[in-house]
Amino acid sequence: MSGLFITFEGPEGAGKTTQMKLLHDFLLQNQIPCTVVREPGGTIIGDKIRSILLNPLYTEMTSTTEILLYAASRAQLVEEKIVPALEQGHVVLCDRYIDSSIAYQCYGGRGEKNEVVQVNQLATHHLLPKRTYLLDLTIKQGQMRLEKRGMSKDRMELKDASFHERVRKGYLELSKANEERFLIIHGEKTIEEVYSEILCDFKQLFRV
Numbered sequence: 001m002s003g004l005f006i007t008f009e010g011p012e013g014a015g016k017t018t019q020m021k022l023l024h025d026f027l028l029q030n031q032i033p034c035t036v037v038r039e040p041g042g043t044i045i046g047d048k049i050r051s052i053l054l055n056p057l058y059t060e061m062t063s064t065t066e067i068l069l070y071a072a073s074r075a076q077l078v079e080e081k082i083v084p085a086l087e088q089g090h091v092v093l094c095d096r097y098i099d100s101s102i103a104y105q106c107y108g109g110r111g112e113k114n115e116v117v118q119v120n121q122l123a124t125h126h127l128l129p130k131r132t133y134l135l136d137l138t139i140k141q142g143q144m145r146l147e148k149r150g151m152s153k154d155r156m157e158l159k160d161a162s163f164h165e166r167v168r169k170g171y172l173e174l175s176k177a178n179e180e181r182f183l184i185i186h187g188e189k190t191i192e193e194v195y196s197e198i199l200c201d202f203k204q205l206f207r208v
């Protein structure tokens with residue numbers, strides 16, 4: 001596959017969507033073919049799964065159901081959108097991917113890591129991103145940003161602070177174990193500072 005697959009990861013409110021939009025604008029301005037997707041969702045089927053996963057009323061959802069639904073949304077996205085876009089040579093920007101499942105369902109939710117990895121290998125046909133931008137932020141700062149944004153909390157955002165602390169720790173451990181793929185950026189920097197680090201790395205990766 002000739003394209004370039006890039007993911008954005010991090011705890012709630014770290015700035016992933018903001019940064020993806022800035023990089024997307026750069027790609028459009030430079031006429032670089034690109035595809036932007038998010039997880040869970042990004043397809044008609046995936047968006048239906050997203051509405052189940054994030055519905056705060058579904059408090060009875062078991063952790064196994066949660067793992068499988070995230071993986072199902074991902075499987076649909078990979079086959080329907082990501083692989084075809086990469087085959088056409090696109091830069092694919094994806095808001096969350098497999099690392100979210102490890103951080104949230106394994107570290108946060110205490111799911112069994114090997115099982116989650118295996119399910120996700122099936123879902124993705126072992127497709128991994130070339131680069132993962134991890135925006136790291138304290139849970140408190142992320143929550144303050146989301147409160148300022150003023151939207152009601154979804155089922156995952158409603159989980160307690162210790163869950164989200166484990167998620168953050170999980171991301172940091174994942175980044176240490178996969179240094180060649182991860183770039184950690186301190187999310188408390190200004191939007192412009194974070195973007196400049198991402199753009200600098202992207203230009204080296206893509207050679208623009």
Ligand SMILES: Nc1ncnc2c1ncn2[C@@H]1O[C@H](COP(=O)(O)OP(=O)(O)OP(=O)(O)O)[C@@H](O)[C@H]1O
Nearest residue numbers: 011012013014015016017018145149187189190191
């Ligand atoms: N570096 C930054 N400094 C201050 N505020 C920021 C920064 N980056 C993003 N924000 C603001 O924080 C809020 C959350 O940003 P954004 O939606 O990009 O985060 P996210 O990681 O995509 O969140 P989510 O976890 O909901 O997906 C927004 O209101 C955004 O404007």
Ligand SMILES: Cc1cn([C@H]2C[C@H](O)[C@@H](COP(=O)(O)O)O2)c(=O)[nH]c1=O
Nearest residue numbers: 039040070096097100101104105156157
């Ligand atoms: C892909 C993925 C996501 N999550 C969680 C992370 C967030 O709480 C939500 C997605 O909401 P966002 O506003 O679009 O970031 O879902 C998860 O637990 N596991 C996953 O694999």
